[in-house]
Amino acid sequence: MAIERTLSIIKPDGVQKNLIGEIFGRFEKAGLKIVGAKMVHLSKAQAEGFYAVHSERPFFNDLVSYMTSGPVVVSALEGEDAVALHRKLLGATNPAEADAGTVRADFAESIEENIGHGSDATETAAQEIEYFFGSDGVCARTR
Ligand code: ATP
Ligand code: MG
Numbered sequence: 001m002a003i004e005r006t007l008s009i010i011k012p013d014g015v016q017k018n019l020i021g022e023i024f025g026r027f028e029k030a031g032l033k034i035v036g037a038k039m040v041h042l043s044k045a046q047a048e049g050f051y052a053v054h055s056e057r058p059f060f061n062d063l064v065s066y067m068t069s070g071p072v073v074v075s076a077l078e079g080e081d082a083v084a085l086h087r088k089l090l091g092a093t094n095p096a097e098a099d100a101g102t103v104r105a106d107f108a109e110s111i112e113e114n115i116g117h118g119s120d121a122t123e124t125a126a127q128e129i130e131y132f133f134g135s136d137g138v139c140a141r142t143r
Helices: 010-018 019-031 044-050 060-065 082-092 103-107 124-132
Strands: 004-008 033-040 072-080 116-118
Touching: 004 019, 004 082, 010 019, 010 060, 010 072, 010 082, 019 033, 019 082, 033 124, 044 060, 044 124, 072 082, 072 124, 082 103, 082 116, 082 124, 103 116
Parallel strands: none
Antiparallel strands: 004 072, 004 116, 033 072
C-alpha cells in the first residue's frame, strides 16, 4: 500500500449538526493525517464546478442547492491507502446501505444529505485538492 492523499468535505448538514470534531476524530483515529483544512461557504459556481461530473444527473440542481446551503469544511487527508480508507469510514453513498459504524450510517439523513464527500481515486483526489487548495497548497507533515 502507498501513502496517498484524498479530499474530504464535511457537507453543510455535517457542519450544521456540529459534527466537525467527531468526524475529524474518526479520521485521525483511523491513522489519517489532516494536511489542509478550511471552512468555506461554496458559491453556486464552486459547487457546480466541483460536481461537474454529475451535471447531467437529475439530482444535480438539488445537489448544488444543498452544497451551497451553508458552510462546509474542506480538508486534505494523508495516509496509507487514504482514498479507500476515507471512503470506507464515510460508508456507502446511501446511508440506508452504509455499514454500521460509518459516518453516513450514524449521521446521514438521505442519499443526498449524506454528511461527507470523499474522492473516489488518487487522480480525482489530486484534481480536487488542487481545486480547493491550489493557491495555498497543503502542508508536508513530517511529524
Ligand atoms: P461524494 O462524491 O459526495 O463523495 P459518492 O462518491 O458516494 O459521494 P456520487 O455518486 O459521487 O457519490 O454522488 C455525489 C453526491 O450526489 C452524493 O454524495 C449525494 O450527495 C448526491 N447524490 C448521489 N446520488 C443521488 C441520488 N440518487 N439522489 C440525490 N442525490 C444523490
Ligand atoms: Mg463521488
